[in-house]
Amino acid sequence: MAVLVTGGAGFIGSHVAEALLARGESVVVVDNLNSFYDPQLKRQNLEAIDHPQLKVIIGDLADGDIRAQGLEGVDRVIHLAASAGVRPSIEDPAKYVHQNLMIPTLLLESMRTAGISKLVWASSSSVYGDHLETPFAESASVMKPVSPYAATKVGGEALAACYNHLYGMDITSLRFFTVYGERQRPEMAIHKFARLMMQDRPIPQFGDGSTARDYTYIGDIVPGVLAALDRLGGCHVYNLGEAEMVRLDRLIAAIGQAIGKTPVVEVMPLQPGDVTRTNAAIQRAQTDLDYQPTTSIEGGLARFADWFLARPWLWQDT
Ligand SMILES: NC(=O)c1ccc[n+]([C@@H]2O[C@H](COP(=O)([O-])OP(=O)(O)OC[C@H]3O[C@@H](n4cnc5c(N)ncnc54)[C@H](O)[C@@H]3O)[C@@H](O)[C@H]2O)c1
The missing domain is CATH 3.40.50.720 (NAD(P)-binding Rossmann-like Domain)
Known part of the structure; x- marks a missing residue:
């Protein structure tokens, strides 16, 4: 079946x-x-x-x-x-x-x-x-x-x-x-920020950079x-989740490092519907599903960058 x-x-x-x-x-x-x-x-x-x-x-x-x-x-x-x-x-x-x-x-x-x-x-x-x-x-x-x-x-x-x-x-x-990772939706932060950096355009950073996500x-x-x-x-x-919180300013810097670009940041107000932080407790999934996430943000971004940089159409003509 x-x-x-x-x-x-x-x-x-x-x-x-x-x-x-x-x-x-x-x-x-x-x-x-x-x-x-x-x-x-x-x-x-x-x-x-x-x-x-x-x-x-x-x-x-x-x-x-x-x-x-x-x-x-x-x-x-x-x-x-x-x-x-x-x-x-x-x-x-x-x-x-x-x-x-x-x-x-x-x-x-x-x-x-x-x-x-x-x-x-x-x-x-x-x-x-x-x-x-x-x-x-x-x-x-x-x-x-x-x-x-x-x-x-x-x-x-x-x-x-x-x-x-x-x-x-x-x-x-x-x-x-x-x-995040290979094939990530193009409107999601990591993919979008990488595209903007390749186009030498500023990154809209919503808030002061201290908001944090579990990527x-x-x-x-x-x-x-x-x-x-x-x-x-x-x-x-x-x-x-990965069970690690990554600040937005750290994420932007790490994306720049992964794709070899220096980010230019444009600070914008927080958007309605956005949350200030996410962080997963994963003990239940560890116990019941043997769920074991192991990838650091830098390691995952390196794999994303390999995929992304091999596909210039993702940032050209968009
Ligand atoms: N990507 C994330 O970080 C994330 C986080 C939390 C939850 N989710 C959830 O995970 C799921 C997958 O997310 P994703 O990032 O892969 O999104 P995605 O948009 O890449 O994938 C969804 C797919 O569903 C198809 N689709 C949508 N409506 C359909 C319909 N009515 N009939 C047939 N196909 C339809 C779309 O064409 C698309 O290919 C979604 O339910 C999303 O809400 C994603």
């Missing part, structure tokens, strides 16, 4: 699909290649993971026929298709509710009808809101999200609990903490996702 990876042409999805294929699984990807960022990059991701055991369905999960095709011959689902991004969710909250709540509901219903009961899906560290006590533990209250994006992820976790309660489905919600290297996240898939049973929530 195969694994359905929704959003498998995207950043995290393409890496997860690649890792499943590498361990001998059959994989079905459903992705609509939407234009949130350049669909050509998603086509390149699909080309990079091309494999005889990979079936790709280009279509929207809102379409019942596409969901039915995607679930054919599948016994487990990894749902990574979503609208990501905090700031755009403030511009268009209804789109985020459709994408991140309506579509998961439709998917859960289609799974139930097809007799498929195993789901791992992407929640987010955003559920913690501007939670000041670090590190963030899964037991903390998540009832104060500060963006529509975060609110939809809290809602998704509630849906997971509901489908587990009503139908006994095995569902694990993974709270990813800012993921998680993609190569550390993927084994966590696969372990969650392999240990599905009941309803669980796990943080997947």
Whole structure:
């Protein structure tokens, strides 16, 4: 039986699909290649993971026929298709509710009808809101999200609990903490800052540089996702982070070092919906999933830089 990876042409999805294929699984990807960022990059991701055991369905999960095709011959689902991004969710909250709540509901219903009961899906560290006590533990209250994006992820976790309660489905919600690395989305900070530096343009630094994030290297996240898939049973929530806080000013300097550029910083006010810090408590994932992130920010940025610098079209003509 195969694994359905929704959003498998995207950043995290393409890496997860690649890792499943590498361990001998059959994989079905459903992705609509939407234009949130350049669909050509998603086509390149699909080309990079091309494999005889990979079936790709280009279509929207809102379409019942596409969901039915995607679930054919599948016994487990990894749902990574979503609208990501905090700031755009403030511009268009209804789109985020459709994408991140309506579509998961439709998917859960289609799974139930097809007799498929195993789901791992992407929640987010955003559920913690501007939670000041670090590190963030899964037991903390998540009832104060500060963006529509975060609110939809809290809602998704509630849906997971509901489908587990009503139908006994095995569902694990993974709270990813800012993921980076090869194929990272171009509007995310690391990729965007690297592009601006290559174009000799200033880096917009929101705040005084003291805000801090837990940046998680993609190569550390993927084994966590696969372990969650392999240990599905009941309803669980796990943080997947690097468990290290990196200040924004340190991040900008480290990106410059990795790509060989001296950053020019333009200080801007903090943006609505932004949180001042994120930091994952990962003991639960360590215990239950044998999750062991090992990549320092400098090590991960070096790998990102190798990938990025080999692809000049990522900063030329954009
Ligand atoms: N990247 C991060 O740092 C991060 C952090 C926390 C949570 N997440 C979550 O992880 C998941 C994957 O994020 P990503 O960074 O890989 O994003 P991404 O945008 O690169 O990937 C999502 C993919 O889903 C596809 N998609 C979106 N809506 C669809 C629909 N209706 N039907 C079919 N396909 C659809 C998109 O075309 C895209 O290829 C998302 O749920 C995101 O919210 C990501």
